[in-house]
């Protein structure tokens with residue numbers, strides 16, 4: 001046997017009125033919306049009918065009067081008293097699109113602030129129908145009665161709210177005015193609180209301005225009032241197919257790409273949400289939009305947009321519009337573009353990753369850190385047949401100065417998106433070559449040292465190799481600029497990764513240790529490149545004490561490691577400590593006394 005659900009009315013009313021919405025303030029939006037929809041419905045059959053919604057707050061009560069379609073007694077029973085029933089859903093899709101409401105639950109939001117809702121209505125459709133009164137309490141009970149003719153002579157509806165204890169502030173004049181302006185500033189009808197108009201139509205983007213400069217100033221003012229910042233620029237949005245108009249304001253300072261924009265969306269004039277975060281593609285995080293549309297659908301709480309195909313299509317169109325604006329800047333107003341990029345290059349880079357056309361358009365303008373300063377990749381490609389890049393900033397810092405001194409240009413790919421973009425370059429600019437900079441490339445660009453000269457340093461090199469062997473570091477001799485750098489520590493990311501893996505496996509167990517032992521020699525190793533042009537290296541090579549030499553080599557290794565800005569392993573820190581103390585000791589150690597009778601100071605006679 002099929003049964004039907006039992007509904008606990010009190011629980012349902014509580015759920016819909018208290019838990020669906022994020023704040024009590026939405027009660028006012030629901031009332032405004034019902035009034036506006038009722039006027040729309042009446043004008044559909046009676047185009048010249050008055051179109052007004054008036055809110056009258058008075059000592060803990062609020063009255064909302066509209067000149068809309070009104071209701072008959074039968075409609076009151078069917079529409080007001082049936083949760084989930086809506087007159088706005090029954091018609092054709094096209095007629096439905098005219099209304100703001102659709103779910104049949106909006107009126108219940110009033111129970112957040114009121115303990116009783118009283119509706120007095122008179123139908124515009126049926127001239128014979130008397131006024132009717134519906135009184136509902138938050139326990140789910142209601143009464144209906146007809147009223148005498150003069151209780152409401154004109155068609156339309158009046159909703160009376162009586163504040164629940166503790167909620168009177170929501171019905172106070174100031175609050176009602178503030179909320180009515182907040183939600184209703186773009187509504188198409190005459191909306192007033194008392195006698196004060198709420199509407200600010202036409203919207204700033206629909207107004208006529210004497211010239212482009214005046215228009216720009218008006219938009220900037222609007223942005224300050226709406227969002228509290230002066231925009232870098234205003235991108236006008238006009239998508240007739242989606243019945244959408246508005247503005248995207250460009251933020252004057254950089255924001256994190258992860259922070260999704262909070263956009264203001266009006267639906268047929270009514271403010272739907274101030275926090276729409278799905279309206280634009282992710283990369284467009286550098287703008288804040290305000291717009292009015294009649295095609296997007298709200299969620300039931302009406303505080304966000306329903307993620308349907310229309311929203312996806314609108315997102316694409318708005319993304320294209322912002323992209324076109326960027327291309328227009330690149331083609332016509334490079335000063336403004338440069339200013340924009342100095343703040344938002346990260347957003348544009350993010351966009352360029354997935355948009356080859358945008359990448360090509362922006363290539364002459366997007367800045368990258370290179371060994372020759374901040375340059376565009378186009379400029380850089382003109383100077384260097386091969387664009388070398390590092391994947392991390394740390395690698396860049398390590399080799400940049402040295403590579404630059406040898407004439408090898410390097411781009412720092414360590415910043416967000418940069419490696420990805422450099423790797424895309426050959427596609428956007430066929431004929432350019434890019435290559436990741438590795439230790440072999442760097443070493444290959446350092447001048448080899450004459451065999452004879454190297455031979456003269458054999459003893460020194462042997463001590464250096466023996467000293468650094470336990471640290472897994474090879475020693476090679478090269479000649480390079482600048483002279484002030486005595487040694488260079490080179491260590492590929494990949495090499496480090498391999499080594500860490502091998503060390504880990506080695507520590508694991510006997511079987512692995514055996515297998516890996518046979519591979520030990522093939523492990524990639526770090527490299528200390530000694531600079532044959534460095535006077536310091538030569539002085540070290542002449543040191544007579546092997547003990548001093550070993551300490552000096554360790555110090556050189558430690559200094560090169562510090563210069564590479566890489567995190568130190570415990571063994572490296574220990575070595576630095578040891579080398580520093582050894583050199584200190586050497587420096588302050590008393591020289592061998594020339595006169596055997598001379599005693600070091602402080603020693604007792």
Ligand SMILES: Nc1ncnc2c1ncn2[C@@H]1O[C@H](COP(=O)(O)OP(=O)(O)OP(=O)(O)O)[C@@H](O)[C@H]1O
Pocket residue numbers: 030034035038066068069070071079080085086087088100101102103104105106107108157
């Ligand atoms: N001021 C009004 N004038 C005429 N009819 C009204 C008025 N307010 C409400 N109604 C009728 O009551 C029905 C239910 O209203 P309610 O606000 O609960 O839902 P809705 O507006 O249809 O949809 P939503 O839940 O999306 O707001 C409406 O569909 C409408 O037919």
